[in-house]
Amino acid sequence: MISTQKRTLPCFSMQDKVCLVTGGARGLGLEFARAFVISGCTQLVILDLKQAEADSAAKELLDSARENGIDLTGLDLIGIECDVASEESVKIAFDQTRKRFGRVDAVVASAGIVENYPALEYPFDRARKLFDINVHGAYLTAREAAKVMIPNGGGSIVLVASMSASIVNVPQPQTPYNASKAAVKHMATSLAIEWAKTGVRRHNSSPGYTLTKLTKTILAGKPELKETWERLTPIGRLAEPEDLAGAVVFLASDASKFMTGTDLLIDGGYCAI
Ligand SMILES: NC(=O)c1ccc[n+]([C@@H]2O[C@H](COP(=O)([O-])OP(=O)(O)OC[C@H]3O[C@@H](n4cnc5c(N)ncnc54)[C@H](O)[C@@H]3O)[C@@H](O)[C@H]2O)c1
Known part of the structure; x- marks a missing residue:
């Protein structure tokens, strides 16, 4: 009998790859990290604002993988405290990763925040902070990742943008967030072209x-807002974090090795209407 494992395209495997996820302590980042573990990655770094949260996410990943009978032989998983908005902090985190593992093959920049204020009332220091995390954080992560990847022949960097890079969300006002994600989207395309011949995708x-x-905070006590979001999403529901995991493994793995500069929408059809 042919096992399921043998019937999986090998190029989707993260076996022997060093993976790193920013904002990996919870939410989408944690689910992407879990997807890398399930896909066989052998070294994984979880970056987040607080060391204790990065460590507890790492422990939770190991515990749940064991509970699900996943073979963790050889897996080395660490948490590193890092504020992606700080150039020094990102440099130190990648330096620690390089010293520990020698290279990095797949990086997902998931750290990000959202806030809802009408543009006329948005405190400017908060808008600046949002750009520091969402835009400069993604840039610093990509830049430091590329510095490690290029001498090692390349790798894949996935920036978590949003459908908000392509549409204007309604009814909640979030202009700086939407603009930050549009910046991330075009940054990824621009860097893809700039680095195309280096092996970095x-x-x-x-x-x-x-x-x-992130979304549960916005939706707290607002069932009508959740209904609006569901109605505007053609599939008719909001995504669970695990709905996004396969797409990220695809982009991070050799399955997408002739792709670069891609914007992969995982939006239940939202942007199609
Ligand atoms: N949840 C959604 O509906 C949705 C939709 C589209 C895009 N996104 C994007 O996905 C990414 C992840 O969102 P989420 O829903 O998992 O959010 P979340 O709030 O659940 O998790 C975000 C994680 O990022 C970390 N983080 C925040 N600021 C950081 C910093 N300066 N340095 C390091 N880590 C930091 C947080 O501690 C947290 O662990 C974000 O970039 C967000 O904009 C989310």
């Missing part, structure tokens, strides 16, 4: 509404 994954702490 650059992609966007652009999720639609997904149930994480």
Whole structure:
């Protein structure tokens, strides 16, 4: 009998790859990290703002993988405290990763925040902070990743943008967030072209509404807003974080090795109407 394992395209495997996820302590980042573990990655780094949260995510990943009977032989998984908005912090985190593992093959920049204020009332220091995390954080992550990847022959960098890079969300006002994600989307395309011959591939994954702490905070006590989001999503529901995992493994793995500069929408059809 042919096992399921043998019937999986080998190019989707993350076996022997060093993976790193920013914002990996919860939400989408944690699900992407889990997807890398399930896909066989042998070294994984979880970056997040607090060391304790990165460590507890790493422990949770190991515990749940064991509970599900996943063979963890050889897996080395660490958490590193890192503020992606700080150039120094990102440099130190990649330096630690390089010293520990020698290289990095797949990086997902998932750290990001959202806030809803009408543009006329948005406190400017908060808008600046949002850009520092969402835009400069993605840039610093990509740049430091590429510095490690290029001497090692390349790798794949996935920036988590959003469908908000392509559409204007309604009814909640979030202009700086939408603009930040449009910047991330075009940054990925621009860097993809700039680095195309180095072996470094650059992609966007652009999720639609997904149930994480980020969206649950916005939806708290607002059932009518959730209904509006569901109605505007052709598939008729919001995504669960695991709905996005396969797309990120595809972009991070050799399955997409002739692709770069891609923006992959995972939005339940939202942007198609
Ligand atoms: N949830 C959605 O519906 C949705 C939709 C589209 C895009 N996105 C994007 O996906 C990404 C992840 O969102 P999520 O829903 O998982 O959010 P989340 O709030 O659940 O998780 C975000 C993670 O990023 C970390 N983080 C925040 N600022 C950081 C910083 N400066 N340095 C390091 N880590 C930091 C947080 O501690 C947290 O662990 C974000 O970029 C978000 O914009 C989310």
